[in-house]
Every structure is written in C-alpha cells, then in structure tokens.
Amino acid sequence: xxxxxxxxxxxxxxxxxxxxxxKKAEVPFExxxxxxxxxxxxxxxxxxxxxxxxxxxxNANGFVLIESIAILxxxxxTYNVADHWYPKDxxxxxxxxxxxxxxxxxxxxxxxxxxxxxxxxxxxxxxxVNEQRVAxxxxxxxxxxxxxxNVWLKNKTFLSGNEISISDIIxxxxxxxxxxxxxxxYANRPNLxxxxxxxxxxxxxxxxxxNEILEMHVxxxxxxxxxxxxxx
Amino acid sequence: xxxxxxxxxxxxxxxxxxxxxxKKAEVPFExxxxxxxxxxxxxxxxxxxxxxxxxxxxNANGFVLIESIAILxxxxxTYNVADHWYPKDxxxxxxxxxxxxxxxxxxxxxxxxxxxxxxxxxxxxxxxVNEQRVAxxxxxxxxxxxxxxNVWLKNKTFLSGNEISISDIIxxxxxxxxxxxxxxxYANRPNLxxxxxxxxxxxxxxxxxxNEILEMHVxxxxxxxxxxxxxx
Numbered sequence: 522x523x524x525x526x527x528x529x530x531x532x533x534x535x536x537x538x539x540x541x542x543x544k545k546a547e548v549p550f551e552x553x554x555x556x557x558x559x560x561x562x563x564x565x566x567x568x569x570x571x572x573x574x575x576x577x578x579x580n581a582n583g584f585v586l587i588e589s590i591a592i593l594x595x596x597x598x599t600y601n602v603a604d605h606w607y608p609k610d611x612x613x614x615x616x617x618x619x620x621x622x623x624x625x626x627x628x629x630x631x632x633x634x635x636x637x638x639x640x641x642x643x644x645x646x647x648x649x650v651n652e653q654r655v656a657x658x659x660x661x662x663x664x665x666x667x668x669x670x671n672v673w674l675k676n677k678t679f680l681s682g683n684e685i686s687i688s689d690i691i692x693x694x695x696x697x698x699x700x701x702x703x704x705x706x707y708a709n710r711p712n713l714x715x716x717x718x719x720x721x722x723x724x725x726x727x728x729x730x731x732n733e734i735l736e737m738h739v740x741x742x743x744x745x746x747x748x749x750x751x752x753x
Numbered sequence: 754x755x756x757x758x759x760x761x762x763x764x765x766x767x768x769x770x771x772x773x774x775x776k777k778a779e780v781p782f783e784x785x786x787x788x789x790x791x792x793x794x795x796x797x798x799x800x801x802x803x804x805x806x807x808x809x810x811x812n813a814n815g816f817v818l819i820e821s822i823a824i825l826x827x828x829x830x831t832y833n834v835a836d837h838w839y840p841k842d843x844x845x846x847x848x849x850x851x852x853x854x855x856x857x858x859x860x861x862x863x864x865x866x867x868x869x870x871x872x873x874x875x876x877x878x879x880x881x882v883n884e885q886r887v888a889x890x891x892x893x894x895x896x897x898x899x900x901x902x903n904v905w906l907k908n909k910t911f912l913s914g915n916e917i918s919i920s921d922i923i924x925x926x927x928x929x930x931x932x933x934x935x936x937x938x939y940a941n942r943p944n945l946x947x948x949x950x951x952x953x954x955x956x957x958x959x960x961x962x963x964n965e966i967l968e969m970h971v972x973x974x975x976x977x978x979x980x981x982x983x984x985x
Contacts, residue, residue, distance in 0.1 A: 572904045573855075584844055591850035598843050611830050612816055618823035623805075625857030672804045 525550040525596075526580040528570065530557045534633065534694040535589035536577045537731040542593060542690050544727040546602040550579075590621050593687045605684040617681040620673060620688040624695070628669065631662040632695045632706075639702040640742065662699065666706050666713065669696075674712035678719065689720045693728075701738045757782040757828075758812040760802065762789045766865065766926040767821035768809045769963040774825060774922050776959040778834040782811075822853050825919045837916040849913040852905060852920040856927070860901065863894040864927045864938075871934040872974065894931065898938050898945065901928075906944035910951065921952045925960075933970045 527543065527550040529536035543550050555561045555576050562574045571578045571587050578587050581599070586592050597607035608614050635658045643650045669692070673680050680688040696706050696717070707714040721728045759775065759782040761768035775782050787793045787808050794806045803810045803819050810819050813831075818824050829839035840846050867890045875882045901924070905912050912920040928938050928949070939946040953960045 573900070584847075586847055586851060588851045588854035591847055591854045594850055595843060595847040598846075611827060614830075615816075615818055615823055615827040618826055619818060619820050622820035622823045622857070625854070626862055630858060630862070668805070 524582050526553060527551065528553045528555050528567075528578040528580075529576050530555050531731055531734050532557055533576055534629075534698050535691070537735070538690045538694040539577050539579075539589055539592060540731045541694075541724050541727045542596075542606070542687065544730070545724055546596075546600075546606060548596055548600050548602065590687070590691065593691075597687070606687050608686070613682060617686045617688050620680045621691065624688075624692060627665045628692055628695045631658070631665045632699050634658050635662045635704070636698050636702045659704070662704075666696070666710065670710040670713045674716055679716065685720065685723050689716070690724070693717065693720050693724075697732065697735060701735065701742055703742055756814050758785060759783065760785045760787050760799075760810040760812075761808050762787050763963055763966050764789055765808055766861075766930050767923070769967070770922045770926040771809050771811075771821055771824060772963045773926075773956050773959045774828075774838070774919065776962070777956055778828075778832075778838060780828055780832050780834065822919070822923065825923075829919070838919050840918070845914060849918045849920050852912045853923065856920075856924060859897045860924055860927045863890070863897045864931050866890050867894045867936070868930050868934045891936070894936075898928070898942065902942040902945045906948055911948065917952065917955050921948075922956070925949065925952050925956075929964065929967060933967065933974055935974055 525543075525548065527539065529540060529552065531537050531540060540552075542548070555567060557576070561567055562571075562576065568574055570580070570585060573587060575587070577589055577592065578585065579592050579596075580586075581595070586595055594607060596602065607617055635655070638658055639650060639655045642648075669680075677683060679685050680692055696713075699706050707717055757775075757780065759771065761772060761784065763769050763772060772784075774780070787799060789808070793799055794803075794808065800806055802812070802817060805819060807819070809821055809824065810817065811824050811828075812818075813827070818827060826839060828834065839849055867887070870890055871882060871887050874880075901912075909915060911917050912924055928945075931938050939949055
C-alpha cells in the first residue's frame with residue numbers, strides 16, 4: 522500500500538475528521554502537523570503542496586490530494602476499509618454522497634461561519650464582535666441544525682443510513698465546533714443528541730484524542746465570557 | 754435501465770447542469786418542470802419528494818435522490834456513459850471529486866450569492882440593493898474566479914484534467930449565472946475564457962438549449978440597468 526503522508530492540524534474540523542477516520546479504520550499514515558497559528562500554511566514550501574494554503578492534504582506515494590471529502594472517498598476506494606464507511610452498493614453510496622454534498626453549504630458553512638464571526642476573527646483582528654451579524658448567522662445555523670434533527674436523522678440511526686459512515690465523522694466535527702462559540706447544538710435536539718453519543722462512542726478513544734484541543738477551547742471560552750449564551 | 758424522472762427548472766444552475774449532462778451523455782429521462790416562480794417547490798406534493806423543497810431531484814425507478822453532484826455520480830455509476838465524465842480510475846476520479854468538493858463553498862457559494870444579493874432578492878423582496886454587501890461579495894467572487902483562472906485551469910484543458918468531466922458542467926452553470934448580475938466573468942481571464950468556449954462548444958447544442966432562459970435574463974438586466982457594471 523502507498524505510503525500516506527497526512528498534513529493536518531487538529532484545530533481544523535476536517536483535519537479532526539480525517540484523523541479519527543484514519544485511526545478508527547486502521548489506515549496507516551505519517552502525520553505532519555502544519556502550525557496554523559505560526560502561519561506555516563502560508564510558506565512557499567506548503568504552497569507548493571497545496572496552492573490553496575489549507576489543511577488537510579494527503580500525499581499518497583506522490584499523489585497529492587486536497588479537499589477532505591475527496592480524500593475520504595479516495596482512501597475508501599484504495600485502502601482496505603470496512604464497507605459501511607462508504608458502501609460500494611450504488612444506492613447506499615449515493616445516500617452517503619447526498620449528505621456530504623448537502624453539508625457544504627449548510628452544516629459546514631453555517632457552523633463554521635458562526636464560530637469564525639463570534640470567536641476566531643474578532644480574536645485575530647482585535648475587533649469587537651459584530652453582534653447583529655452573529656445573531657443572523659445563529660438563526661441560519663439553528664435552521665440547519667433543526668433540519669439535521671428533523672430530516673436527516675428522522676427514522677435513521679446515522680446520517681446516511683443505519684450504519685456509521687464518513688458522513689457522520691464529517692458532521693460531528695463541524696457541529697462540535699459551535700461549542701467553542703458557547704453554543705450547545707445538542708440541547709433540545711434529542712435525535713442529534715442521541716446520534717452524537719452513538720457516533721462519539723463508536724469513534725472512542727479517537728474521538729476524545731482528536732478533540733482534546735477542542736475541549737481546551739470550549740473551557741477557555743466559557744471561562745472568558747461566562748455561560749452567557751442561553752443555549753448552554 | 755430504471756426509468757429516470759427528472760424534477761428541475763432551468764432557472765436553477767444545477768438544474769441546467771444536469772439537463773445538459775443527461776442530453777449530451779444520452780441518459781434518457783422524463784422531465785418534470787417544477788414552477789419555482791409559482792412556488793410549486795413549496796407544495797405538500799413536492800415536499801413529499803424533497804423535504805428541502807429544492808430542485809433538482811431524480812426518481813430512478815423509486816429511488817429518490819437529491820443534491821445535483823450526488824445525482825451525477827450515481828448516474829455515472831449506474832448508466833452506460835463515457836468514462837471521461839467521471840473516470841473509474843481512482844486517481845482521475847479523485848481529481849474530479851477534488852474540484853467538485855472545492856466548488857461548493859467557492860464557485861457555487863460566491864457566484865450564487867453575488868447574483869442573489871444583486872438581482873433576485875431585491876426583485877423578490879422589493880427592497881433596494883445593499884451596495885456595500887454586493888461590493889464585498891463581488892470582491893470574494895473575483896478571488897474565487899482568479900483561483901479558477903490561475904490554479905484550476907493552470908496547465909490543464911479542463912478543470913479536472915485534459916478531458917471534459919462533470920466538474921466542467923457544474924462549473925460553467927455557476928459561472929454563467931453572474932452574467933445576469935451584469936458581471937462578465939470571462940473578461941481578462943484568458944484561461945477561463947478559452948475553457949468556457951471549449952466547454953460550451955462541446956456541450957452544443959444542449960448548452961444553448963439549456964441556457965435560453967439565462968440569456969433572456971442577461972438581456973433583460975442589461976436593458977433595465979444599462980451597462981453600468983465596469984466588467985461588461
């Protein structure tokens with residue numbers, strides 16, 4: 522099997538998703554941490570690997586591939602991983618794709634933007650939080666999380682069927698990220714809450730391992746701002 | 754082969770993409786137009802087909818699938834279409850996936866948001882255009898179009914390699930949409946401009962057929978507002 526080099530940083534949601542997947546599906550890799558806080562993604566050396574200056578990236582014996590979900594599909598096709606992650610059956614595979622396509626401009630966009638506007642950008646730029654914009658983004662994110670609760674998880678154990686798939690790993694990392702911004706996505710959403718427990722338990726101990734840095738940020742935020750958010 | 758029912762409206766970018774693909778790749782389908790202007794997507798009948806109330810949707814002999822790119826992958830796997838559209842070779846397939854994943858929060862998000870804020874929402878809501886927001890969105894869209902010009906189309910004939918693929922069909926529909934908003938995405942971008950000619954020529958006469966409604970809107974906008982935009 523080709524040697525897999527994995528450029529990542531566990532601060533990033535898709536990086537955590539791929540990390541948990543590689544560990545749980547027993548895909549051997551050589552991890553290379555890109556220090557995002559020191560701006561290593563902007564160096565000429567890294568730009569030669571990924572012109573978009575982002576993680577995650579893999580180099581599979583010389584084949585460089587960006588985009589986390591393209592990476593997951595490629596690994597599922599070329600490595601010997603359990604079928605449930607990305608089923609070979611065409612209908613089941615399409616059902617996994619269905620969520621993975623939908624999530625980009627819904628779960629991913631909404632949860633990440635809420636976190637970026639409420640936490641990361643104000644910290645990075647030293648500017649006050651634009652409360653009006655954050656309120657708009659929170660409203661949009663709530664709509665999306667409610668669709669996951671009421672549509673995607675209606676009558677199913679996992680997002681794309683009754684077995685865990687790469688959909689669930691991608692989703693849990695995006696949804697968890699909102700907790701840094703003081704929002705509890707699982708409160709008052711029993712389907713989402715049960716799914717989270719099920720998914721995290723399945724991925725244990727790699728879920729806890731990959732999320733250590735997330736929990737540090739959640740604790741820091743709660744300490745800094747107090748439990749101001751009514752959703753906590 | 755399963756009977757394919759295709760719910761669509763050529764006003765929507767992904768609907769046009771799938772329409773051109775089905776025609777060019779000779780995938781037989783029964784078209785059902787959902788009248789978006791009359792709100793047919795919000796009827797209980799259509800909601801039973803797609804709870805997200807959007808087009809396009811296919812029903813392949815009872816299997817209902819939403820999300821245009823999941824539909825394209827499924828059709829390429831299950832119908833007898835030329836390999837170049839979505840290659841079976843794992844590396845080539847991953848290169849198609851790479852663009853298709855990237856485009857959601859770049860080409861798709863940026864071009865569509867520019868059009869929505871500048872044209873559709875002000876018309877629908879009867880409110881003036883928020884020029885400041887449109888200027889922000891135009892800046893972001895320009896960055897994305899420049900990445901397509903300088904990264905995706907660098908040293909390649911098409912977006913995912915040297916043969917046309919489903920990446921190109923998805924991309925051309927999103928990029929063309931900005932023309933309704935009075936923007937010419939092809940001006941001063943020779944790679945993008947040559948790629949557009951190449952892709953449109955390949956897809957002819959279905960490109961012209963699917964885009965008849967787009968050209969009507971482009972003409973209407975230019976007549977209504979004049980050639981105000983410096984990019985035209």
